[in-house]
Amino acid sequence: MKPLITLVGCGKMGSAMLRGWLADSGLDAEFAIIEPTAEHLGWTEAHDNVRLHASVGDAGVSERAARIIILAVKPQMMDEAIDGLGVLVGADTAFLSIAAGIPTKWFRARLGADALVLRSMPNTPAAIGRGVTALFAGDAPAETVALAKTLLSAVGSVVILDDESLMDAVTAVSGSGPAYVFLLAEAMTAAGVRAGLPADLARQLAEATVSGAGALIDAADEPPSQLRVNVTSKGGTTAAALSVLMADDGMEDLMTRAILAARDRSVELGG
Numbered sequence: 001m002k003p004l005i006t007l008v009g010c011g012k013m014g015s016a017m018l019r020g021w022l023a024d025s026g027l028d029a030e031f032a033i034i035e036p037t038a039e040h041l042g043w044t045e046a047h048d049n050v051r052l053h054a055s056v057g058d059a060g061v062s063e064r065a066a067r068i069i070i071l072a073v074k075p076q077m078m079d080e081a082i083d084g085l086g087v088l089v090g091a092d093t094a095f096l097s098i099a100a101g102i103p104t105k106w107f108r109a110r111l112g113a114d115a116l117v118l119r120s121m122p123n124t125p126a127a128i129g130r131g132v133t134a135l136f137a138g139d140a141p142a143e144t145v146a147l148a149k150t151l152l153s154a155v156g157s158v159v160i161l162d163d164e165s166l167m168d169a170v171t172a173v174s175g176s177g178p179a180y181v182f183l184l185a186e187a188m189t190a191a192g193v194r195a196g197l198p199a200d201l202a203r204q205l206a207e208a209t210v211s212g213a214g215a216l217i218d219a220a221d222e223p224p225s226q227l228r229v230n231v232t233s234k235g236g237t238t239a240a241a242l243s244v245l246m247a248d249d250g251m252e253d254l255m256t257r258a259i260l261a262a263r264d265r266s267v268e269l270g271g
């Protein structure tokens with residue numbers, strides 16, 4: 001019998017993962033999807049190894065114990081979502097949470113002290129298969145870690161954390177990070193307007209520059225610091241801008257304060 005992969009919550013992130021699993025992850029599995037609002041999941045009808053259920057209770061009527069249950073509801077819905085999983089959990093069932101800010105001990109307090117819980121933190125470029133996910137697997141067996149990596153790799157790259165407490169800083173860098181890059185595009189647009197460009201042109205130039213430079217970081221063999229040096233001539237225009245951005249109270253100072261604020265907030269929320 002093929003392993004059963006159960007997904008609780010198939011919204012933005014759950015759908016992105018499911019699309020990846022069904023497209024080219026190489027997973028030979030069955031999928032039970034628990035999602036109260038399934039209008040956006042009509043496309044799964046083409047896959048006879050996917051079954052949709054409106055609730056955990058509905059799934060419990062026809063499903064068996066899963067190899068792994070992926071928990072992908074909003075953190076504030078998690079308590080309700082994992083209540084009464086019952087027959088969906090077997091002796092070998094592992095749990096993989098993608099919920100921001102919920103520590104593994106929170107899950108074990110509800111699912112049982114021996115529950116095998118892995119915790120991960122994806123980010124929003126997962127929607128286009130370009131996310132990066134940090135995975136804390138604790139002392140999970142290698143086979144379970146490999147399965148979790150395969151599942152998460154469907155939406156981008158995966159890094160393994162040995163220490164769960166790093167998850168707060170991870171959240172601050174990569175979890176919240178896409179918003180900082182979006183803000184960079186916004187700020188460059190606004191500054192372009194101040195420099196005399198029409199708003200549409202400023203936006204087009206700023207957005208293409210941010211996405212093109214990101215793609216170049218990805219494609220290049222050199223680190224971003226070298227890419228920056230490569231485009232900076234002494235006494236030129238880039239150097240003039242960088243003298244502002246790299247001042248003592250410039251971008252690194254600003255970004256450090258922002259990331260520490262996000263990390264501290266993550267610690268508070270995970271309390």
Ligand SMILES: NC(=O)c1ccc[n+]([C@@H]2O[C@H](COP(=O)([O-])OP(=O)(O)OC[C@H]3O[C@@H](n4cnc5c(N)ncnc54)[C@H](OP(=O)(O)O)[C@@H]3O)[C@@H](O)[C@H]2O)c1
Nearest residue numbers: 009010011012013034037072073074075081099100122124
């Ligand atoms: N999106 C991101 O970029 C991102 C990044 C990192 C981590 N995450 C984490 O990923 C998780 C999901 O985020 P998301 O953005 O995908 O949220 P989302 O789009 O709101 O998806 C959550 C889905 O779960 C459904 N749901 C609610 N209660 C449920 C229940 N009891 N059983 C089964 N399904 C239930 C919701 O249905 P209704 O809409 O009908 O309530 C919704 O479709 C969150 O914990 C978040 O912290 C997301």
